[in-house]
Amino acid sequence: MCRWAAWSGAPKYLEEVICDPEHSLIDQSRNALSCKTAVNADGFGVAWYGDRQTPCLYKDVRPAWSDPNLLQIARHIRSGHFLAHVRASTGTATTRDNCHPFTHDRWTFMHNGQIGGYDRVRRQFDNIIPDDLYQARMGGTDSESLFLVALAYGLTQNPRAAMAKAVFEAETMSAQAGCKPHMRFAAGWSDGETLYAARYASDNFAPTLYYREFEDGVMVVSEPLDQARNCWKEVPQGKMIAVRQGSITETAFLNDETLVEA
Amino acid sequence: MCRWAAWSGAPKYLEEVICDPEHSLIDQSRNALSCKTAVNADGFGVAWYGDRQTPCLYKDVRPAWSDPNLLQIARHIRSGHFLAHVRASTGTATTRDNCHPFTHDRWTFMHNGQIGGYDRVRRQFDNIIPDDLYQARMGGTDSESLFLVALAYGLTQNPRAAMAKAVFEAETMSAQAGCKPHMRFAAGWSDGETLYAARYASDNFAPTLYYREFEDGVMVVSEPLDQARNCWKEVPQGKMIAVRQGSITETAFLNDETLVEA
């Protein structure tokens, strides 16, 4: 399990999410509260959108709190759209390529959760990725593979359906391989303009996912960055939100209804 | 605060201390129990004595649990005398040069504790180090400086008195600078033949220090590696032990009596 946070709104220094809040992402890397793993110190990453269409990606294998470069960047970089992640490995190696977010052209993806028994379905699941995207496979995580499969399923055209189909496919393979829980998923993804976040599980224990509206933007997080619990709304299991220019749309992500379309 | 463990006895794989026990040093790096900081993930180090007179030193800035090289080395290296440490920085940078143990010729030193208000006495304390040893100053920690000052005071000739004098000097400077607590100290040091460990504080809160006798050697630790609490003896505050070829000698380390000699 991991912790993540994303911002869409007026330009904000990264440190206003990563470092400054009472229960900032860095605090969560040491001491997460609503997470199976209190310590999320197997690397970190942040992708921010600035001048260029593609995001700038900074990630590394150290704990977020101990990387002096991250503190510098968080203090000096301001962005209106960014996604940040602290990782607790569920088994795969602590390498930069296994850290979140993952990026591809304009798109960014980060994840908290896992495909059940991924070791046993990895090969089968990787095989969905078409050759041209397979070149972009750098590490060995289920999360990177989910992103590439979603891209293969048309993420850039249909951000919900493609991701839901990737998740459903992984869940099905996990179930067929007899692994439990088949799927736990709380992910954020973005093209730099719209921020998507979804919450799902094949059982009743989807990882937590919250968002909060501020005057100048919207924050989406694994767990609240402060104790103002009333201000944070929980995304219901099976639902997703899309944040664009300050407006939030909540829709179904993956359920009986959406599966028909997907 | 940090956690450390040392072994003197029959050759043992490093992993038998670092990885395997229920509450191994790696477990303590995530989840220390009798420590102000439960997470000790600001680097690690191990120094072991083998074929050569000098120890082999392996240390790095990642959490102990996430470094695949450490797991390899711990699994394959066997030594009859080694010292291992996981660090929680008390302010200085997370760099390899600030990780413990520190070595000099045949000598190894590692520490859990701190000189109160070190920032304010660092310069004065560093100035005790003579020029020839000052070249060996690599980082910026109080612990490295304590080691070099102890070497300057004749550690290789009188392992107790030199270390006690270094600690007393640091405590005095801290007190004069009005910092509190002046000194907290639980350290291990060795020349590869005798393992020394001392426990001291200028107040009543010396960091914990335990040892346990096994059939084939003696283990000295910040906190017990397992729940057999009766097997672990606590070193009293102000005392030290010396372990040599299976025999343990407990003596005063730093108190009114020893100060007269020192």
Added chain:
Amino acid sequence: MCRWAAWSGAPKYLEEVICDPEHSLIDQSRNALSCKTAVNADGFGVAWYGDRQTPCLYKDVRPAWSDPNLLQIARHIRSGHFLAHVRASTGTATTRDNCHPFTHDRWTFMHNGQIGGYDRVRRQFDNIIPDDLYQARMGGTDSESLFLVALAYGLTQNPRAAMAKAVFEAETMSAQAGCKPHMRFAAGWSDGETLYAARYASDNFAPTLYYREFEDGVMVVSEPLDQARNCWKEVPQGKMIAVRQGSITETAFLNDETLVEA
């Protein structure tokens, strides 16, 4: 292209190969002579056999010359059988998982060369790896994949034929994809008892490969570690050697004749 060196014989400190010779592996990491890339500083690795049946693997992404841990280990570890490598990336990322050697159970593999146009055949080539071995795929290099494919082809049973078949398969795919040169290959592999080394190319430019007999063992290298050029014998293109308990056997590796058997 990369540089590598291996030793089979009486126990030797790793530094006697990695650091001490006039043109040691570390010197070659800065200043290789018979190599397209003079600088081989995209990580390094060493696997040595000791007490256990499996090798101990130490590798990292820094240049070999700048890692203080490597210098410590090379100075203190003695082994009668080890393989060491300095890497110059041919395109894949500089991550630990992409550094050589690669190990699997008792087996170690390291490589200098490349599959031509690997990007275009990677997916197809990876698909030869059976599911149980695919879990061991950590990075994205052609070399790691060659090793896993050779294991799939029975490397532990037939160390020559399996490796030759893997190389031939890769060469064929590269040729079919219209990439040139199809294959350049100078590799060392071992089970801790016999050291194998082969030299091959699909054109006339196989990477260099030499060995030298000493009184107490045999060294196999990408390029000689000193200027005693008469002492170093070149392995001919298409040939391989097997070194076991001081005796060297030269056989065909991959040519018209062996292909019939393979």
Added chain:
Amino acid sequence: MCRWAAWSGAPKYLEEVICDPEHSLIDQSRNALSCKTAVNADGFGVAWYGDRQTPCLYKDVRPAWSDPNLLQIARHIRSGHFLAHVRASTGTATTRDNCHPFTHDRWTFMHNGQIGGYDRVRRQFDNIIPDDLYQARMGGTDSESLFLVALAYGLTQNPRAAMAKAVFEAETMSAQAGCKPHMRFAAGWSDGETLYAARYASDNFAPTLYYREFEDGVMVVSEPLDQARNCWKEVPQGKMIAVRQGSITETAFLNDETLVEA
């Protein structure tokens, strides 16, 4: 010896200096031409000025070419004032704290050269640094110490005289200790508004230093980034330049005349 480059002018992507030119700083990290050390791969750093008064500092121990984060940052960050450096250690450890640039409040400093026999004068030279600045001493290099001594001598008030006095003091100590050459110095420093660069040696072999005027700014470098040699002007030994809002002032840095004032 090291290589460095700095820009003062219209906002420019860092990659336009670090990555893109024919003989970019990254190219110089592998293959410097007018440098004793062709390979400058013992870490790198870049400090850029943006929204805040203090610079953002990104540095690490890997070769510049192999750090994927640097390539990301260089591609996405645009600044009108930045200083970048690739390091070849002259003996001190390859740690982040020993990498250039060094920063203090608004000030940035980077250096190519060395104090002769620094090991023998380090202690004496460090002792010039007053207590409040001594806390900022992180590593062990002569360059960091030069910067702190210059700050102690009033760098923020008199950027030339303070730096010249620091250099002269170091040179004098080196000469008194009988080391040769006493001093080689080609440094850049800045407060984010004016970029200073000086070239000096106690013998006739000052490290090279060039600058070039573009329509939209001025670049100062250790060696030209391209083959348009006529466009690059050499700073004469003993001289310095100050670049502010597109205008360049050349003055004496350290010679008989300036010593009178200093």
